[in-house]
Amino acid sequence: MTYLIPLIPLLPLAGFVVTGLLGRQMGRESHQIAVWAVAASWAVAMVVAFAALAHGFGIGDGAGITLWNWIPALGFKAEMGFYVDALTGCLLIVVTTIGMLVHIYSIGYMAHDPGKWRFFAYLNLFMFSMLLLVLADNFLLVFAGWELVGLCSYLLIGFWYPRRSAAVAAKKAFLVNRIGDMGFALAIMAIWTQLGTLNMQAVFKLVEGGGLSSTWIAVVALLLFCGAVGKSAQFPLHVWLPDAMEGPTPVSALIHAATMVNAGVYLVARCNPIFGAAPGVMVVVAAIGIFTAVLAASIAFTQTDIKRVLAYSTISQLGYMFAALGVGAWTAAIFHLMSHGFFKGLLFLGSGSVIHAVGDEQDMRKMGGLARKIPITYVTMLIGSVAIAGVPPLAGFFSKDEILGGAFKSGFLWVWAIGFVVAGMTAFYMFRLMGMTFWGPSHVDPEVEQHIHESPTTMTRPLILLAIPAAALGLLIGFPPESGLLHQWLAPVFEATIAAGGRTEAAYSFFGIDGGLAIVTTGLVAIAIIAAWRLFGVDMPAIGLHAEPRPDQVREVSARRGLDFLYRGSAAKWWFDDLNNLLFVVWGGRLAGAVWWFDRVVIDGTVNGVGTVTTQAGLRLRRVQTGHVQNYALGIAIGLIAMALGYFLIAVR
Amino acid sequence: MPIGDSIPLIGIRWDDVLFVALAATLLVSALLVVTLRDIIRCGLALIASFASLAGIYVLLGNPLVAATQVLVYIGAISVLVLFAIMLTQTKNAPARLVFQTQTLAAAVAAVVIAVVITATVLATTWPSAGQRLWTSTTDVAHLLFHDYVLPFEVVSVLLTAAVIGGVYLARREISKDGENR
Amino acid sequence: MSGSLDSYLVLSGLLFAIGTFGFLARRNAISMLMSIELMLNAVNLTVVAFGAFVPALKTHAAVIALLVIAVAAAEATVGLALVMAIYRNRKTPLVDEYDSMSE
Numbered sequence: 052m053t054y055l056i057p058l059i060p061l062l063p064l065a066g067f068v069v070t071g072l073l074g075r076q077m078g079r080e081s082h083q084i085a086v087w088a089v090a091a092s093w094a095v096a097m098v099v100a101f102a103a104l105a106h107g108f109g110i111g112d113g114a115g116i117t118l119w120n121w122i123p124a125l126g127f128k129a130e131m132g133f134y135v136d137a138l139t140g141c142l143l144i145v146v147t148t149i150g151m152l153v154h155i156y157s158i159g160y161m162a163h164d165p166g167k168w169r170f171f172a173y174l175n176l177f178m179f180s181m182l183l184l185v186l187a188d189n190f191l192l193v194f195a196g197w198e199l200v201g202l203c204s205y206l207l208i209g210f211w212y213p214r215r216s217a218a219v220a221a222k223k224a225f226l227v228n229r230i231g232d233m234g235f236a237l238a239i240m241a242i243w244t245q246l247g248t249l250n251m252q253a254v255f256k257l258v259e260g261g262g263l264s265s266t267w268i269a270v271v272a273l274l275l276f277c278g279a280v281g282k283s284a285q286f287p288l289h290v291w292l293p294d295a296m297e298g299p300t301p302v303s304a305l306i307h308a309a310t311m312v313n314a315g316v317y318l319v320a321r322c323n324p325i326f327g328a329a330p331g332v333m334v335v336v337a338a339i340g341i342f343t344a345v346l347a348a349s350i351a352f353t354q355t356d357i358k359r360v361l362a363y364s365t366i367s368q369l370g371y372m373f374a375a376l377g378v379g380a381w382t383a384a385i386f387h388l389m390s391h392g393f394f395k396g397l398l399f400l401g402s403g404s405v406i407h408a409v410g411d412e413q414d415m416r417k418m419g420g421l422a423r424k425i426p427i428t429y430v431t432m433l434i435g436s437v438a439i440a441g442v443p444p445l446a447g448f449f450s451k452d453e454i455l456g457g458a459f460k461s462g463f464l465w466v467w468a469i470g471f472v473v474a475g476m477t478a479f480y481m482f483r484l485m486g487m488t489f490w491g492p493s494h495v496d497p498e499v500e501q502h503i504h505e506s507p508t509t510m511t512r513p514l515i516l517l518a519i520p521a522a523a524l525g526l527l528i529g530f531p532p533e534s535g536l537l538h539q540w541l542a543p544v545f546e547a548t549i550a551a552g553g554r555t556e557a558a559y560s561f562f563g564i565d566g567g568l569a570i571v572t573t574g575l576v577a578i579a580i581i582a583a584w585r586l587f588g589v590d591m592p593a594i595g596l597h598a599e600p601r602p603d604q605v606r607e608v609s610a611r612r613g614l615d616f617l618y619r620g621s622a623a624k625w626w627f628d629d630l631n632n633l634l635f636v637v638w639g640g641r642l643a644g645a646v647w648w649f650d651r652v653v654i655d656g657t658v659n660g661v662g663t664v665t666t667q668a669g670l671r672l673r674r675v676q677t678g679h680v681q682n683y684a685l686g687i688a689i690g691l692i693a694m695a696l697g698y699f700l701i702a703v704r
Numbered sequence: 705m706p707i708g709d710s711i712p713l714i715g716i717r718w719d720d721v722l723f724v725a726l727a728a729t730l731l732v733s734a735l736l737v738v739t740l741r742d743i744i745r746c747g748l749a750l751i752a753s754f755a756s757l758a759g760i761y762v763l764l765g766n767p768l769v770a771a772t773q774v775l776v777y778i779g780a781i782s783v784l785v786l787f788a789i790m791l792t793q794t795k796n797a798p799a800r801l802v803f804q805t806q807t808l809a810a811a812v813a814a815v816v817i818a819v820v821i822t823a824t825v826l827a828t829t830w831p832s833a834g835q836r837l838w839t840s841t842t843d844v845a846h847l848l849f850h851d852y853v854l855p856f857e858v859v860s861v862l863l864t865a866a867v868i869g870g871v872y873l874a875r876r877e878i879s880k881d882g883e884n885r
Numbered sequence: 886m887s888g889s890l891d892s893y894l895v896l897s898g899l900l901f902a903i904g905t906f907g908f909l910a911r912r913n914a915i916s917m918l919m920s921i922e923l924m925l926n927a928v929n930l931t932v933v934a935f936g937a938f939v940p941a942l943k944t945h946a947a948v949i950a951l952l953v954i955a956v957a958a959a960e961a962t963v964g965l966a967l968v969m970a971i972y973r974n975r976k977t978p979l980v981d982e983y984d985s986m987s988e
Contacts, residue, residue, distance in 0.1 A: 678984050681804055681917075685909050688813045695820045699827070723887035727896050734900055734923050738907030743916060750919050757926055760896075763887060764937040769929075769950045776954050781922065781961045788915050788965040792978040803910050804981060810909030814902040821898030825891055832890045832938045839936060843944040844951075852948050859955045866959035873966035876973075 053116040055095050056133045059143070060186060062092040063178035070175060074168025081168035082161075085175045086154045089147070092178065096147040103140035104540045113139065115188055115252070122191070129249055134188035137540040141385055142185045142317055145392040146310050148520075150178050152513035153305040156400050159509035160301055160407065170210060170299065177203035181310050185317065189249040190239045193318070197235060197282065200311045201228045207306060208298040220294035227291040231281015235318075238274035241267065255324040259547065265328070272325050272332040275318060276339075283315030283369045286343040290627050292366055296358040300403030303358060308365045309396035313388050316372045323381055327548035337377025337458075341469045344370030346625065348476040352483070353622040356413045357402045360484050364439065365395055367473060371454055374466050379552055380457025381545040386529055386537050387454055390446035394438040394521035400514055401432035404506045405488060410499040415484065419600075420493035422590060424503045429489050431514040436485050438521045440478035441576050443569075449525030452569050453532060459568055467568075474572050478579040486587030491600040532565065723763055729756040741802050743789050751782045765838040893934035901927035912979045914968045918961065925957045 066088025074081040103113065113136030121131040135143075154174060161167045180203055184196030209221030243249055245267050246257050258268065279285070284292035295307045306312075319326055319336065326333055347366035354360045368391045375384035406413055408425050422429045438445040441452070451474060458467040493500060505511065520527075528536040586608070588600030609618040623629070710717040733756065736749035754777040761770035804810070848856055900923060907920030929950050936946020972978050 679981050680983070681909055681980060682806065685806055685809060685813065688810075688817070688905060688909060692813060692816050692820065695817070695824065699820055699824050717887070719887040723892070727892075730896070731899055731903070734903045737919055737923060738903055738911060738916070743913055746916060746919060750922065753923065754926070757930060760893075760930065761933055764893070764933050766933050766937060766947055766950075769933055769947055769954075772951055772954055773929075776958050777922070777926075781958060784961055784965055785915060785919060785922075788918075788968060791969060792915060792972045802912060802916075804912055807910040810906050813909060814906035817905055818899055818902035821901065822895050825894040825898060830890050830938070831941075833940050834938075835888060836937045837940060837943055839944060839947050844947045847944050848948050848951070852952075855952055859952055862959050863955060866962045870962040870966035873963070874969040 053114045053135075055099055056114065056116050056135055056186065057118060059092050059096045059099065059147070060179050060182040062088045062095070063175045063182065067172050067175035067179060070168055071172040074172055077168060079167075082154075082158050082171045085171035086151075086158065088175060089151050089154045089178055092182070093147040093151040096143045096182075099135055100140035100143040103135045103143075104137050113137075113252075117188075127243070129189055129191040131192065132188040132250075133186040134252065135186065136544060138317075138320060138385065138544045139185055140540070141389055141537070142313070143182075145313070145389050146178075146181050146185060149309045149392055149396045149517070150174075150181075150305060152516055153301045153309075153396070153400070156304075156403075156510050156513040157299075157301040159507040160403060161299065162507075164299075166210065170207075173203055173206050173210070174301075174305070177207070177306060177311070181314070184314055188251055190242060190251060190254070191249050193251075194232075194235060194239055197278070197314065198232065200306070200314065201225065201232065201282070204228070204295065204306050204311055207302040208295045210298055210302065214297070217297040220291075220297040224291040224295050227288050228281050231278045231288055231315075234274045234277025234281070236278075238271050238278065241271050241274060245271075251321065255322075258324050258328060259551070263328075268325060269329045269332055272322070272329040273335070275322055275325065276332060276336055279315030279318050279373075280339065281315070282318075283312050283373070284366050285315070285339055285370060285373060286346055287627070289343060289347065289366050290631060293359050293362040293624070296356070296362050300358065300399060300406060303362070304396045304399030304403065307362065308399050309392040312365060312369055313372075313392065316369065316376065316384060316388050319373070319376045320381055320385055323545055323548040324551075326376070327379075327551055330552075333377050333379065335377070337374050337463060337466050340370045340373025340375075340377055341466045341473075342370070343367070344374060344473045345469050345476070346370075348473050348480065349617070349621050350624050351480040352476070353618060355415050357405065357415050357418070357484065357488060358399070358413055360415075360480060361395070361398055361402060364398075364477065364480065365391075367477065368395065368439070371451065371470065371473070374470060375454040375457060378458045378461045378463045378466055379549065380454055380461070381548070382538050382541045383450065383453035383457045385541060387450035389537075390438070390450040390521070390524050390529075393517055393524060394435045394446060397431060397435040397514060397517035397521050398439065400510070400517065401428050401435060404428040404510055404514065405432075407506050407510070408503050409495055410502065412495075412499070415487040417494050417496065418488045419491045419495065420489070421495075421503070422489040425505045427505055427511045427514065431511075431518040432489070433485065434518045434522050436481040440481050440580060441474055441572065442478075442580075443573060444526055444530075445522050446520065446525040446529070448569075448573070449529035449532065449535075452565075452572060453529070455572060456532075456565050456568055460564065471572060471575065475575040475579040478576040479583045482580050482583035482589075483587045486583060486589060486600060490590040491588035719763065723760070726756045726759045726763065729753075730760065743793070744786075747782065747786045747789055750785065751778055754778050754782065765836045768839070768841045768844055890934060890938040893937075894931060897927045897930040897934065900924075900930065912981055914971070914978050914980050915965070917980060918964050918968065921964070922957065922961065925953065925960075929953050929957075 063085075066085045069088075070077075070081060070085045077083070113134050115132060115134045117130050117132035119131050120128065122129040154171070157170065157174065161170050164170065177200060180196050180199030182196075184193055184200060187193045187196055205221050205225040208224050209218050211217045212221070239249065242254055245263055246254055248254060248257070257263065263271070281288045292307055292312065296303050298307070326336070344367045347363040347370060351360050351363035351367065354363060368387070372384045372387050372391070375381075375387060404425065405418065405421065405428060408421065408428070409418060412418070434445070438447040441447045443449075455467055455470050455474070458464075458470055495503065528540075584596070584598050586601055586605050589596050589598045591597075608614060620626070709719075711721065730753050733749045733752035737746050737753060740746045740749060754773060758770045758773040758778075761767075761773060904920045904923035904927060907923065908917050911917055911920065932946050932950050932953065936942050936944070936950070939946075968978065971983065975983060
């Protein structure tokens, strides 16, 4: 069985090599090999993942396979090895399923793009990198995958590189990610110097056995979290993700919503023995996570670009996951990761379909009333919105409820309180999006309106296929709460850490605290949805709902004293880009200018000065070399005199 | 009637008289060599200085070296120099400047060298016997062809090489059609 | 006076200084060669003078003097030949017009 594991990343790699080398020659069919490679990889991954989830490799144990000794150096060893356990299995399902559907979707979405072969080559490279990251059994190999997905993200955000904004966004994503990656790299170095191995399982065993002082555990955990913050776009490194929407929409769906941004969550969950042993860092993780959640949700309120709303929503939901990790609700975090992967992938692909329909327009103020014109997109996106809003019994309800319940029961009441508010905010901005896009009167350019059409089947089928897990995943693996399939799968991964934490949680009680929390949350969500309907309209004749949008009221509310400041702050994304611009671009530029001046004037001046002095001295001393023998002979005579005088003065006297 | 060691009445030794005369001749003719405008006259003054130096060698009790000086310097080198002068003489040459632009510096250097050497000589106590020793030609012959036989042979090779080199360097280059260049 | 080593050595020094001056100051290549001969003679005078006054050097000095004369002859031959060769190329015996070593 284990021999199948290397195939999972190798198939997309082969697809990348073939498509990258021959794609240009394949013309219109350049997607074939890439898509089939990912499909094959998906099939293998399903087999491996379910074997892992069903504890086919033995309960609590993963399956490892070492291919070769990657870096054999004196005293240092990094192996090319893979490791699959239940956690990896969950990630494999998310990554390969969504990856495959996005590949299929892209066939239609990128059909007319001249760089299609390049796009598919990059997508395949991304699949390889992400699978490498997920499957790797040592930190260095994770880091390699980590950096490779960063590279793919850069390449794909800047896919339409002639567009200046795309090129700038790609650079921004790359640079901001580097900050986090620096932390990850330092963590790896710290682990190596302290423990002498990079193999994850060995490291965890050593940490659990007390092989690392608590200070070092905290340092390593913080540094790892630093890497996770960069990749998963948490505050304060969240600024790159909204700009990353400059890439093609399938890229936004695959990389910047469903998979790559989950890498940070995965890393923290994978390193749960380290984080579990550093309670202080866990609080930091929870705080950063929940703060990011509320921050991003507040920005999503006022954005008008459909993809940006979804991008901030992604940041917010990732914040949720980190909050869950921070409070020790490991399984809930992975649960939310999976459900979010599906419904956010669905929402992004749906938004791509919308954008496609209205002629590459992303501004929601120029949409509206699209529900009847693109019904499949509408229905699937509605399912996604309901799911993310947390309406029972869809996926988002279960996963979000577990996170909030976990926070409440583990004593992090403040995390619960903020998370509770964010749940309402999420529902509100999602139905604001739905209202502006699909309901109410049309604001589409009349000329474009005539050409609105449903997307081709290669694009709608993936939407339908994603809508199914978005709707049913919660019931499927998360029900009954806290003892569903997922909990049975993941229990062996986290049980040691949870046991070491010493915190015993009350069992799930529907007629107790858990049920109460779920009802309160659902109530808030319902209020938020109705508020959104009242302000931005709704039109669902099937269940007899209808409300016209009230833009005047929106204006009135947002201008209300106390709220106007929040409104302006939200619209300006809380000035983070301006702050970064001031700090790093303006002041950094001035500092760089000063350094440049110093380099130019002082350092170059010294170097050039030495050169000038030499040249000038040479030019002047050149006259000494007359080429006349007798001048030289006079020199000899003077030397002779000096020597004779010296002798006379020293020896004779 | 034999001549005494010193001049009667004044009491100055003949040797000293001879030395002063020869030394004066030597220095004056040497000065002429380096100062005369006409280079032919320089050559003739050179012969005079060689000759007076030969006299000084005799005074030093070394007739063999004196004879060699006359033979080699006056007989060979001087003639060689005179021939070279005649071969390189151009009609306007004497009209041109005889001295370099650095003549003043050269004079100063020469004076300083003279002063330094004189001062050094006078300040040094030499392991001198206090009187002149007569050098026997027989002894020289013995030494030269016994102890110094290797340098002697090397010098002979050097001289041969010099002859060949001199001929080669001074030879007129003959172009292919046999005409002199 | 003639019985003192110092007077011969001083004479030799003066002769050497004159030769130096000639070598440094004269423009004509043959004059320079003649100056060199003067300096060589000055050295030879020193050697013979030491031989005449220092018992340990007695006969040896004569041998050295003879060898020096022979080498000087070789030097004069080659030197004059060089002058002839240069003269034929540059059409002048004046050393300060030989400027191919400058720049």
